Amino acid sequence: MVVEEFLKEGRIAYFSMEIGIRPEMHTYSGGLGILAGDTLKSAADLRIPMVGITLIHRMGYFKQELDPFGRQIEHPDPWDIEKYLSKLDVKVEVMIEGKPVYVTAWLYVIESITGGKVPVLFLDTDIPENTSEDRTITHFLYGGDLQYRLKQEIILGIGGVRILDNLGFQINKYHMNEGHSSFLTLELLNKFKKPIEEVWSEDLVWDIDKVKDVCVFTTHTPVEAGHDRFPYELVQKMLGEPVPLWLIKKLAGDGMLNMTLLGFNLSEFINGVSKKHEEVSEKMFPGYEIHAITNGVHTYTWVSESFKKLYSKYHFGWANEPEIFVRAWRIPSEEVWNAHVEAKKHLIDYVNRITAANLNYDTFTIGFARRVTPYKRADLLFLDPDRLAMIGEGRIQIIYAGKAHPQDEGGKKIIQKIFEVKERMKDRLKIVYIPNYDMEMAMKLVAGVDIWLNNPLKPYEASGTSGMKAAHNGVPNLSVLDGWWIEGWIEGYTGWAIGGMDETSDTRRDVEDIYYKLSNEILPLFYENRSNWINIMKSAIAMNAYYFNTHRMIRLYVTEAYIR
Structure with a gap:
């Protein structure tokens, strides 16, 4: 070349x-x-x-x-x-x-x-x-x-x-x-x-x-x-x-x-x-x-192999025309679920192989992976670990990944805190922290977890893209109303909000919201109403993936910035 x-x-x-x-x-x-x-x-x-x-x-x-x-x-x-x-x-x-x-x-x-x-x-x-x-x-x-x-x-x-x-x-x-x-x-x-x-x-x-x-x-x-x-x-x-x-x-x-x-x-x-x-x-x-x-996000890069096969079956041309995802409702629910199960099995096998965490295929899996720094609050979920264990014992497993900048001592202490909670809760909650988070690991995580968690302090999330990658694989978001999620969020349809529309975050209220929604909305839906859960997965694809992709984004740069 x-x-x-x-x-x-x-x-x-x-x-x-x-x-x-x-x-x-x-x-x-x-x-x-x-x-x-x-x-x-x-x-x-x-x-x-x-x-x-x-x-x-x-x-x-x-x-x-x-x-x-x-x-x-x-x-x-x-x-x-x-x-x-x-x-x-x-x-x-x-x-x-x-x-x-x-x-x-x-x-x-x-x-x-x-x-x-x-x-x-x-x-x-x-x-x-x-x-x-x-x-x-x-x-x-x-x-x-x-x-x-x-x-x-x-x-x-x-x-x-x-x-x-x-x-x-x-x-x-x-x-x-x-x-x-x-x-x-x-x-x-x-x-x-x-x-x-x-x-x-x-x-x-x-x-x-x-x-x-x-x-x-x-x-x-x-x-x-x-x-x-x-x-x-x-x-x-x-x-x-x-x-x-x-x-x-x-x-x-x-x-x-x-x-x-x-x-x-x-x-x-x-x-x-x-x-x-x-x-x-x-x-x-x-x-x-x-x-x-x-x-x-670049659609073809971030869609897992199982969903690539599924989309190719029902949405010809999806890779270069992701707006076709608006028709995701037409995909049979059973096939959406089977594609997710395949991606989840791929993730769980990978995590168990490198960490010996003994995670289960059928347990509701929360994913959190991004740069570790205090304002991103990776440890928010553990503000009251005993209460989280009461909600999730036998029903939740959590996968963490992320690097702290070498000079970010606050971020490094958060990783240590997660390890402390992981050890203290090992008989009640399965928590795993995967080292050396990179692009390859991200591809497995965004497709294989059951929900994508994001809870930074507002208004410090400029956009965020990891949740968009999850949505491309039918994974709903549980996130604060900041950045892209304000535009992509429809409560109970594409995922769930943490806290309200306030300009700044209230840590106690945010964690209460996480615990409440996990206990009363998300876990019951996942375990007891699988058909409605799959409908939310379809909504994430049809209402989020169709829009939050770099094809739409780069076209806007061309028309609004490059040819002015």
Whole structure:
């Protein structure tokens, strides 16, 4: 595969710090990267001319080991780059700390069964021309200190634009998937700079409007601390002044360089990733017009094998036309249940094999898997473990998975707490925590559990996509009314809400709601009214999967952001 075949038409350049395409390529940590990969897969399916740009992350995010007490131990997680990527004959330089850092790129091509193809470029500084320190810039995803992070974002933004130019790509739009790549706007300011003889003031050489015209920015972060900020002293030390400092401060804030503000101020179109997130973002960044394009998931990737067979039997063309799922009511209930039983057996066998947990096929199984950090409240279910045991003894088993960021001590303590409860309750409740959560494990979990639990503090769930993946496999959600679930929730039809529509969470009320609904609605329905339970499974497919997919999402980006 050669890159030349992708140079014949203009493309949308999709920049993301992480892009998760397949489990064997350790180029993602979680939701942001998986969403990026799903987006580009849908672009290939729909033959939308895009190109992805990310870093190669030779050592991955990290491999998680959990000791018997739930203490997390992190290990490098390298992968076989040459098995999946092709090295390109390209090299550009980016100035960091006043010296050149050389950047090359590797190519992966997403190929769809529709015949569509999307190239993804993985930027790499691990080449002989660089110092030993600079060779490691593209090694670790979200690793190192603030200086390391800044270097990575310089390589992604500035190096990414230069690689595209060097290879001969014609770029019509630059889409920043979060603020990590916002330095690309500084490169574009220089690229579109007006000749000094054409303006009456040197300040006017910077064609801000032209940069804005080609830039799109998607924010995923409703948490203030999640927006990258760098001290200007560090920025000047690392980056110098690719454009005058007064201009950078005008665009990125006076106190510290805010990567989100930099992207906002140089983008024509800005969006959040759910309707609720649009409201939250406008409060965080007053004065900006922020749109809403709710996230989705790549249907074919996240549907289990048993449901693929079922959908192919009744909904021809579903993989590239997921809106067909609105007809899911026509699928015979017995066949829906049998497809779920097959997916559940596959999951339970996997869990028992790697953990010796002795889970049962017939027991109601709750799934909870995502990044472990305090606001996601992975331990909420255990606020009153004795009461939970009274409700679920012999009737509930719970599967957990998820990594805590290496520097997130609060998240690590939550994993330890779950292990403590697991040990204390072992004679009353079966609880298992699977280490090293990844894409492959997620595929099994979202399809094989009976209900998907999600209970973050509001309003910190920008969108969430794991519940969408569950819905694609007929698994209902039990979730707080935040992010996508506000749009997908119909009480008792697609799943259940935790708490009410209040702007913020009440922990005691939320856990009471979980216990009440498990005891009085969910478990009786599952065990005593199987036909109605299967109807809810069908509703999850017909009312959630048909809409919350990246085919619908990418079409909205095309019509609302790319061809404005």
